[in-house]
Amino acid sequence: MKIRFVGTRISRVLVGTALVVSGAGCAASSGGHAVAAAGRSDAAGGRGTVVSVTPVVHMSRAQVRAYLGGEGLASRPRGGVSGFKVLYRTVSATGRPTVASGVVVLPSGATGALRAVSFTHGTHAGRSTAGSVAADGQSRIAAVYYAAAGYAGVAPDYLGLGEGPGAHPYLDAASEASASLDMLRAARAVATRQGRGLERGVLVTGFSQGGQAAMALGRQLQSGTDPYLRLGALAPVSGTYDLRRAQLPASLRAQSSLDSRVSAFNLAYATVAWNRFHHLYKTPSEVFQAPYDTTAERLFDGSHDESDIFPQLPASPEELLTPRYLNWLKHPSGALLRAIRAADGTCDWAPDVPVRLYGASGDEQVTFDNTRNCVRTLRAHGTRPQVVDYGTGAGTDHFATLHRALPDTLHWFQTRT
Structure with missing residues (x-):
């Protein structure tokens, strides 16, 4: 099995486009139909309420290893995983009620509460490349990766992508954060229905546009907007922060x-x-x-x-x-x-949890000055974030930072939890 990027070499240099898996049988679907109203994590009919849940991923441990290994992600999965496309209630960029979609992937077999890792994806122009829809979407790969390590992988599509209605409000930090927070609320309900719970502390990461979204989500979680969820650690990758x-x-x-x-x-x-x-x-x-x-x-x-x-x-x-x-x-x-x-402004606050920013000074799509400026702003608030610069030369282009940061963020999260 060989993993490739969609389309021509040109599409390979897009900011955060979907990583595509070619080869049949790697992401075996469990089939099934949508399960309506799988639980409610907010006021009845309110934000984060689950509208429907559809099984989309069911992989054994061996299938997970092949799936991730084909993407160049070395892993030692604890077991298999099961994943679900989730449609949930949230608000639009103008504050009106709407719905959005995302994917939740859970480790199979284990019991007890799970720590959630929220992964916010890079730029998608087409709604069909979102992780809830595309079996080989970037955010589904990430959600499977974290779930294989024992976490709950939670990946929102954002507004207007996947199965959400309307146009995507590209680079609107507020709606990225609100859709991502409501996705976590919905994920909590989905996990409960599967006999699992989610711990309060959420580990937050994201890539490119999703790095910006991760910073915005982290701020929302720390603000106490949700009485149950809180920020546990923050590790964005190659974000467009400035x-x-x-x-x-x-x-x-x-x-x-x-x-x-x-x-x-x-x-x-x-x-x-x-x-x-x-x-x-x-x-x-x-x-x-x-x-x-x-x-x-x-x-x-x-x-x-x-x-x-x-x-x-x-x-x-x-x-x-x-x-x-x-x-x-x-x-x-x-x-x-x-x-x-x-x-802008997603770095203009003081996280009270461990923060590590990943990127590369050789990035050819998102200038590393974004990360430098974010670090400077965080430090002005008294925060001392760690910085990982993958440098220049081979293995430091934009997508390489994602490939390298997925295992690095996982290892860092494991040392923090």
């Missing part, structure tokens, strides 16, 4: 170390998503050059994945965006500044 002062300048800089094609993709996605909530433009031609002004919004409607989108975008932000909009991105104000602020 768009305004790190990611955007690096994406727009001449001779940047970042991959310009990836930067064009990310900026297109963000622009379309931001316009839905912050109203950046009246017509696409104000921000996108022809012919992309006629195609960009359609490409990011949730029905296209990265392998569809990349061939239809140019090789750089300069070819994609109008001069006026490029200048606005360099000097944000008004609606654009509000959109950026809705993404």
